[in-house]
Amino acid sequence: MTEEARKPLAVVALALAVLAYYFIAPRRLEPEFVLKPAWTVRLETDAEADAAPGASETTLGFELEGFHGQASPDGRLLSVSSKDFRAAVRDGFSIPYASDTEGLVAFDAYGAPAFDIAAPGLPWFSSGRLFLAGPEMGSVSEYSESGVLLWTLDLPAPISAFAADEALAVAGLVDGTIVAIERDGSIALRTAPGGSRIEIILGLAVDSGRGRIAAICGIDRQRFVLLSRTGGAYRVSSHSYLDSDFRRPVSIRLAEDGQHAWYEGSDGMIVRSLDDGSERKLDFPSRDFTISEDPARGLTYLLARGEKEATLVVVAAPDRVLARYALPGAEAFARAYGDLVFTGSGDSLAAFAAGED
Template identity: 30%
Template sequence: MAKETKKYWLILAAAVFFVYVFAAAQPIPVETILVSRWLTSLESNYPLNMGGSPPEAAQPLAFELGGRFGYVGDDGRFAINRLRKGYVSLSEDHWAEYDALPQGLQIMDPQDNMVLEIENPKGYPVFLDKKLFIIGAEQNSITALDSRGNELWTYDFPAPLTCIDAAAGFILVGTLDGTVELLNASGTQACLPFEPGGSRLSVILGCAISADASRLAIVSGIDDQRFLLLEQSGDTYHVVYHEFLTDGFRRAVYMAFIDSDNRVAFEREGGIGIYDILSRSSVNIPLDGEIAAIDGSGGDRLLFVVTSQSAVQKKLTAIRFPGTIIMEAPFKSKAAFLGRRGSKIYVGGDMSLASFELGKK
């Protein structure tokens, strides 16, 4: 009886989810379509198969949604599905849940196996570039650990960290005092610290590093706020583009290299900016509300974004490069999740997760 009740709930959730998400959706042009694959509930483990391609034996997808976190397989079944009781650091390979001042850490894998236990970490964990780091309790230091939890190195900063990214063995960090530092795999400076300046208040609100570490992207300052792109030249980096972002934000902003590192997406007041590295130009795509989730890849010349207009009103938007909105699908949800792996899109609202596949009609 319990199994039948869960199946009934799932079918009902599917109906509600699709009414909210896709009743108002416009078809993606140029013969590109979204094919429904499955829908599942966070309160069950009985995915409803909607068609599409058969599941692959892929690494489970990490998710956080509606006070829960875990990993879901390509078939819609959960490898882990937990209520969040504290803070969570989550990556494709590892996760850890911890208190504000953890006395110890258990590093887990997507199969819920403990792979490492750390006593008295003196901070909290972050997973970057498939490596484990500890951000100090005062948020002004970073420590690299090896696979056994041994300390490799520690680097202290003169001010609290405000953003961090890593790739190709390098760690890019922005601080509250408006400084950007790039560290190498040994924990030493890869180049001299950079201070963008040019604003009334100096602070780094966003930073991103390309996959080969040849480019750095930064959002800095308050009054005026700027987007900057730096490129490597020998053993240093030079600004090759900058743009003022009008009013800007007084909080951390989303930014990432996308489209095989040919573009940078960054949150800006009233929407999202997309900088084209080849043409050295930026476009501003107006969006309603604040960015709640973004796919982070930009593959197939498409970028998917979820925005939040209110506590319960969300919108899924598809953008075709260089900057044309080709789909908008409003839905009601307090929480939202968006993930992507190649041609597969994963969308979550409240207690439901759905999978779609980009296809050709």
């Protein structure tokens, strides 16, 4: 067969191959993850609450750059106040404060005074518990929901990191010491992980249910350290040296699945397996981040706060990035609540439903 005669056959063969590829090779495109708006509320200085005091319902506390207050899961504003400096907020309570505050007043979900605290210090809520950072970062106290002092503890050095869950509070100090505090104020642990030229605790996370405390500590070299409770005592169960050289607070969290730790890396987010110590770096901002998890859907909402905007990243367990959003304003937040993710940034609150497009 001549060269000329082969040409039509080659064209036919190519066409058949393209047709075959078209019908055989294609796979169904994966649906794209989206957050569908459920409601949005714009906050204003003179905004009026939507609900009359006295109603009894679930509330979601919020703090943004110029506001703090409470909203209902269906988007009604229960209370909103402008703030001059900061507010400690949890669901049902808000405590506004300034850096030189003398005496604190806690407001309930509808903006009515609930209790006051005369002791000096600045408030912070975690896992529903109310803590007070004492003067000169040298002490910490816990108060009940009605403002009664439960315990106070003087620490040997200034606090540089602090974390708490329902059962355990953990303070990290500038001298490299970690102090774990039980609910009654007694000291459960006092240890110094060591291992670096300069000892300091830069970030802490706690999971008292699994008996774990994770820390980013030390300078030259910096370390990740995992303390685990075995036989009634906490011991270092794993550690690794990091390539970071942070000299500032570092965010770290233990995932609810008990299998991962999230922490800020030198150039991205690090997801560390607590089983085998393997690490994966995710390329998105990780400074000053919070996480909120939706175990029912296997979703983790990571929110990293920058100077002018925040980044919300939705991750499917353990580390598959589904979506990434930019939120205006530094004081943004995101938290899973039921089948919604409740967010706030700038002067707006919003709720989104996770779905597929």
